Each structure stands twice: as C-alpha cells, then as structure tokens.
Amino acid sequence: MENTKGKIKLGIYGIGLLMMGVIAISSSLATIGARFPELSQTMIQNLISISCIVIIPTTIVVGKLMQTFSKKNIVMAGIIIFIIGGVAPAFMTSFTAILVMRAVLGIGVGVCQVVSTAIAVEEFSGTEQDKVQGTLQSSQMVGLAIMVFTGGKLADIQWNYVFYVHLLAVLALILVAIMIPNTKPKKDTASGVVQKAKFTSATWGWIIFMFVLFINFQIYNVSLSYLIAEKKLGTAADAGLSVAFFAAGGFVMGLLYGKLAKIARNCTTSVGCLMLVVSFVIISSASNLNMCYVGSIFFGMAIASTLPGIFINTGMSVDTFSAGMAISAVTCAQNFGQFICPFIVNPLSAAISRGSNVITCFIIGALLAAILTIIMLLWGIKKNKKISLIKSPNL
Known part of the structure; x- marks a missing residue:
C-alpha cells in the first residue's frame, strides 16, 4: 500500500x-x-x-x-x-x-x-x-x-x-x-438519480478568494519588469533573473509546507498572504536589484504557502464526487484573476497615483494582501478553535 x-x-x-x-x-x-x-x-x-x-x-x-x-x-x-x-x-x-x-x-x-x-x-x-x-x-x-x-x-x-x-x-x-x-469515478446510481456536482457556500468562498488572490499575484508578473526599468535598477535580463529567485522561494516553501501547515494549521493561508505583503512592500521600496530579488523570494514563498491550503479546503468543502469540479472552478478563478488583473489594477493605480503608476500597483497589492491576511487569520483562528473543541469536548 x-x-x-x-x-x-x-x-x-x-x-x-x-x-x-x-x-x-x-x-x-x-x-x-x-x-x-x-x-x-x-x-x-x-x-x-x-x-x-x-x-x-x-x-x-x-x-x-x-x-x-x-x-x-x-x-x-x-x-x-x-x-x-x-x-x-x-x-x-x-x-x-x-x-x-x-x-x-x-x-x-x-x-x-x-x-x-x-x-x-x-x-x-x-x-x-x-x-x-x-x-x-x-x-x-x-x-x-x-x-x-x-x-x-x-x-x-x-x-x-x-x-x-x-x-x-x-x-x-x-x-x-x-x-x-x-481508477474510474464512482457514481451513486443505486437510487436511479443522476448524481450532480454540488457546491457549498464554503466552496464559493474559496472560489472568490482564489479570484481576488490571483488578481493580486498577477501584479508581480506583469509589473516587476516595468518597475525595474522605471527605477533604472537594471535591464530586461536582470528582470528575467527574478524568475530564479521566485522559483527558489517557491521550491523551498513547497518542501517546508507540510511542517508549516502542522504548526499554523488553518492559519497557514494567512501566513502566505502575509508573505505577499512583505514581498510587495520590499519590491515597491526597492532601491537596488537585490531588494527586488529578495521580494521575489517572498513572492514565491507566498504562492507555495497559499495554493495548497486553498485546494485542500476546496476539496474538503464538498463530497468526493464533487471535488474534481470544485477544484476545476477554483483553478478557473485563478486563471481568470490573472487575466483580468491589468484591467482592474492599472486603471485604479492611474486614478489614485501621484507619481509612479507601477509603484502604486505594488502598493495596492500590499494593501489588498493585508486585507486578505486579516480575513484568513480570523477564519483560521475560528476554525482551529472549532477543531480543538471537537477533539477536547470537556475542556
């Protein structure tokens, strides 16, 4: 086995x-x-x-x-x-x-x-x-x-x-x-009723959360090279090197995710959102390439510490038959958030910016990530307490 x-x-x-x-x-x-x-x-x-x-x-x-x-x-x-x-x-x-x-x-x-x-x-x-x-x-x-x-x-x-x-x-x-x-999927045909995928309110909550999160994530992907050029920190090749640090951060955190989840439990996703805040603050205030690379490391860690929890909780929010469709919907929200990001963040940045639109994009991202951190922290604390009460009903 x-x-x-x-x-x-x-x-x-x-x-x-x-x-x-x-x-x-x-x-x-x-x-x-x-x-x-x-x-x-x-x-x-x-x-x-x-x-x-x-x-x-x-x-x-x-x-x-x-x-x-x-x-x-x-x-x-x-x-x-x-x-x-x-x-x-x-x-x-x-x-x-x-x-x-x-x-x-x-x-x-x-x-x-x-x-x-x-x-x-x-x-x-x-x-x-x-x-x-x-x-x-x-x-x-x-x-x-x-x-x-x-x-x-x-x-x-x-x-x-x-x-x-x-x-x-x-x-x-x-x-x-x-x-x-x-392995072929198992369907409940004993009742003669065609089984359909059913989403719970929690499922829709994770779909919305993933959509908003990836609007935020995409800010890094579409804006970092422009920020490096605008601040005259380096060339396009230097911006491309950020992929190495992004991948390195994600790789390391992916390996450590099991330990992080064991310690933080349902607050793990909020830890990832907090790392996103740190990433965007460092990048928006960067005065040299090294700061951009450090921010990229935190960005990779943020992705690797938020996505597993989203997919796990989405799968747990529905029955076994509906899990595949629920994960599909969350993945759809992820890609739609990436696609629509420039059409939301860029106009908003242009409307409120008094200086650099690109820097403002990262500031917006940091603020949005902070809000997501608070939401997921409150949710995680509540969930952890509920699980603790179930395990120790006499306490």
Whole structure:
C-alpha cells in the first residue's frame, strides 16, 4: 500500500512539472519578437496570454470529464496535447499558426493544473495531503526553472528552438503511465438519480478568494519588469533573473509546507498572504536589484504557502464526487484573476497615483494582501478553535 502511494506521488509530481508551462518561453519573448519585427510587443506577449485565456474554459470542461472518465486517461491526453501545442511552433514560421498552437498548449496546461490537484485530494488526506500539495508546488517551480533557463539557452542558438523545452512533458507522460492508477469515478446510481456536482457556500468562498488572490499575484508578473526599468535598477535580463529567485522561494516553501501547515494549521493561508505583503512592500521600496530579488523570494514563498491550503479546503468543502469540479472552478478563478488583473489594477493605480503608476500597483497589492491576511487569520483562528473543541469536548 505504501509503495502504491509512493508511486502515485511521483506521478503527481511529474504532472506538476508542466503546470507552469504557459510561461516556459517568457525568457525568450524578446528573441521571438526580433524574428517578427512587424509585430508589437503586446502581440508577442499574446503567446502567453492566449494560453491563459484558453485554460479558463478548459478547467470547467475537465471538471465535468472527471465525473465520467478516469483521471489518468484525462491527464495523459492533456500531456499529449501539451507536447503537440508546445513543440509544434518550433517547425512553424507563421505567427498566427504559432499563436493557435499556443492556445492548444493552454488546453494541456489546464488539464494538468486540475487533474494533478484532484488526484492529490482523492488519494491523500490529513498531514500527508499537506505534504503532497506542498511538494507539488515545488515540482511546479522545478519545471518552471528547467523550462525557462533551458529555453533561454536554446533561443540563443535559434529563436524557434525555445519551443523544444516542452519536451519535458515526455518525462511526465512516462511517470503518469507507470505511476498513476487507472481508477474510474464512482457514481451513486443505486437510487436511479443522476448524481450532480454540488457546491457549498464554503466552496464559493474559496472560489472568490482564489479570484481576488490571483488578481493580486498577477501584479508581480506583469509589473516587476516595468518597475525595474522605471527605477533604472537594471535591464530586461536582470528582470528575467527574478524568475530564479521566485522559483527558489517557491521550491523551498513547497518542501517546508507540510511542517508549516502542522504548526499554523488553518492559519497557514494567512501566513502566505502575509508573505505577499512583505514581498510587495520590499519590491515597491526597492532601491537596488537585490531588494527586488529578495521580494521575489517572498513572492514565491507566498504562492507555495497559499495554493495548497486553498485546494485542500476546496476539496474538503464538498463530497468526493464533487471535488474534481470544485477544484476545476477554483483553478478557473485563478486563471481568470490573472487575466483580468491589468484591467482592474492599472486603471485604479492611474486614478489614485501621484507619481509612479507601477509603484502604486505594488502598493495596492500590499494593501489588498493585508486585507486578505486579516480575513484568513480570523477564519483560521475560528476554525482551529472549532477543531480543538471537537477533539477536547470537556475542556
């Protein structure tokens, strides 16, 4: 039994390597842009944004598919789609065709994001689930680091070679094929009533929280390079190096998440939100690149210490049959928050800013993260007290 669980963990972590595949080519966007000089910078950036948009409906569709088909078959199909959408642009010269394949890649990433977490929720519980979810975050960071840095070196050789980084998915496909059991979902058909996924008020609360949190998270992704340029702290390459520190912070915290969750229990998510406050305060006041890198480390730690708890609590807020769909909805909220962030934060920053709009964006992010910290701290304290009373009813 223990050996079987160990294999499942390896399969889950294999999927995790691909979960940030959308930004695998981020370090090479300028190189790709040089190949298409007639296109604007915004159009080149669509190579990433179009994948994010496609992930949104994909997560909902996958949630429905998991009610009928085995998660193993779904994720294997998703990984194959990932490989096709990721590698095919290496053989293309039409930007439109490349953009279409990037949309296909988004489908594969969306499948991996939902199914990896759903398997973890289904197969593990308690402190073991905390550890699995934490290590899953670390595997995401490892996959991100491998693809971004390898992609940069490949692009230096030739612009289209960067797309070969998506071949990392072959390793994930092998791990899933060998390690993940082919278990079909169980449906309650004894009553003759078709079973449907049902969300509780707690489920909707986590969906809203994830949406707001990732509006905040996206501030870092879309604004850091502009802040570094505006403050004249470094070049675009220096801004790209922040990915290394972001990934390092996330990797370390992912490994430590189980211990953090054991100590803080239901207050763990509030600790992550607090780290986000620290990250944004450091970055907004940065006077040199090192401060930006320190802020990036805290940002990676914030992601790795908030996401596991959100997914775990979402899965626990519904019955087993509904868990997959609930996780799909939360993942959808995550990607929608990322997509809509610039349309909310940038106008707000411009309206209230008396100086730098970019710095104001990070200040807004710090304030919003502080509010989320307080909300989750109060929720966590209440939840911890409730659990303590259940365990010790005579106290």
